Amino acid sequence: MTDGGYGFFGSSLRDLPRLRSARRGRASSWDRDGGNDDRLTVRPGETVTLADLTGPGAVTHIWCTVALPFKEGPHAAETDYLRRLVLRITWDSGNDPSVLVPLGDFFGVGHGKTTNFASAPLQMSPQDGKGFNCWFAMPFAERARIELVSELAAEPVYFYYYIDYESYARAEPDLGYFHAQWRRENPTDGVEQGEQSNAEFLLEGTNLTGEGNYLILDAEGRGHYVGCVLNVHNLSGNTDWDWYGEGDDMIFIDGESFPPRLHGTGTEDYFNTAWCPTQAYHAPYHGITLPGNHNWKGQISLYRFHIEDPVIFERSIRVTIEHGHANKRSDDISSVAYWYQTLPHRPFGLPPVHERLPRSE
Incomplete structure (x- = not known):
């Protein structure tokens, strides 16, 4: 291998002709016996290593799909397996994972569901969104350990995967490490409507501190935040106009006080849509994969x-958003934050499996 590193190469079509020095590799579930059983069978409670790579290098693409074994008769009990399976990635010699996210949420859709959508870094592809793809670049200096953790209680799963990567002759010191974290508040700490009219409850009130906002990311170190998936399960029994949004996004950088430099104007605005959207939509950098039901009821999933x-x-970042205007709503909200930063990072965990399971609609 020549003396190449990660380099200054973009991924645009214009940059593709630039020749680079790296060695391509792939970890996958291909059948080592030469047959067509190109999958792992992951048992309940089992952790499997999908890839254990030596650096310097970079993971360039992850594809996978997963299914429960087919059964005659009644449906399998653990159809919420996309919240029971966890993707865990640890970089270099660290003991604390930098990626710790339920499998379905990591690839862009919450509530344990799949649906066809295409963004630039994440996609769920046919059939019915069950082909998962990630194109976030993930460079590492020494080691990349990628694992799948099953917290199913009774069912095995069939898991097929590719992990494509590049190996380099030298590491570059100015590259951040990819991170992803899942959070949930179920429900958020809202207020009772009481004597307020519906318009007063959903549209009026003040928040001049940012306290009580839903927390998407709270990280320390040097880096940059590159987006999120936000999932809302509308828990209101209101039969009137029941819009779940109006929550301003507020991003606090390096310990700044209120108001932050990045203060937005409403949930749909941060996700680059408008006027209380009810339609599924997916673009390279923003979209609505699950728009909810009539009157914004049920399950919603958005990305930016x-x-x-x-x-x-x-030094630090806090990415927050109000849950309803002035934090009045009490919905089930979960999220995945994606960011790059230096190591070591502030360690984070994952709630136990019973606190991750999606509600039924």
Whole structure:
């Protein structure tokens, strides 16, 4: 291998002709006996290593699909397996994972569901969104350990995967490490409507501190935030106009006080849509994969990726959003934050499996 590193190569079509020095590799579930059983069978409670790579290198693409064994008769009991399976990635010699996210949520859709959608870094592809793809670049200096953790209680799963990567002759010191974290508040700490009219409850009130906002990311170190998936399960029994949004996004950088430099105007605005959307939509950097039911009831999933506009921080970052205007709503909200930063990072965990399971609609 020649003396190449990660390099200054973009991924645009214009940059593809630039020759680079790296060695391609792939870890996958191909049948080592030469047959067509190209999958892992992951038993309940089992952790499997999908790839254990030596650096310097970079993971460039992950594809996978997963299914429960087919059964005659009654349906399998653990159809919420996309919240019971966890993707865990640990970089270099660290003991604390930098990626710790339920499998379905990591690839862009919450509530344990799949649906066809295409963004720039994440996609769920046919059939019925069950082909998962990630194109976030994930460079590492020494080691990349990628694992799948099953917290199913009774069912095995069939898991097929590719992990494509590049190996380099030298590491580059100015590259951040990819991170992803899952959070949930079920429900958020809202207020009772009481004597307020529906319009007063959903549209009026003040928040001049940012306290009580839903927390998407709270990280320390140097890096940049590159986006999130936000999932809402509308828990209101209101039969009137029942819009779940109006929550301003507030991003606090390096310990700044209220008001932050990045203060937005409403949930749909941060996700680059408008006027209380009810339609599924997917673009390279923003979209609505699950728009909910009539009157915004049920399950919603949205994404916003800061690919062209990463949010840079030198010491710390807190990414927050109101749950309803002035934090009045009490819905089930979960999220995945994606970011790059230096190591070591502030360690984070994952709630136990019973606290991750999606509600039935």
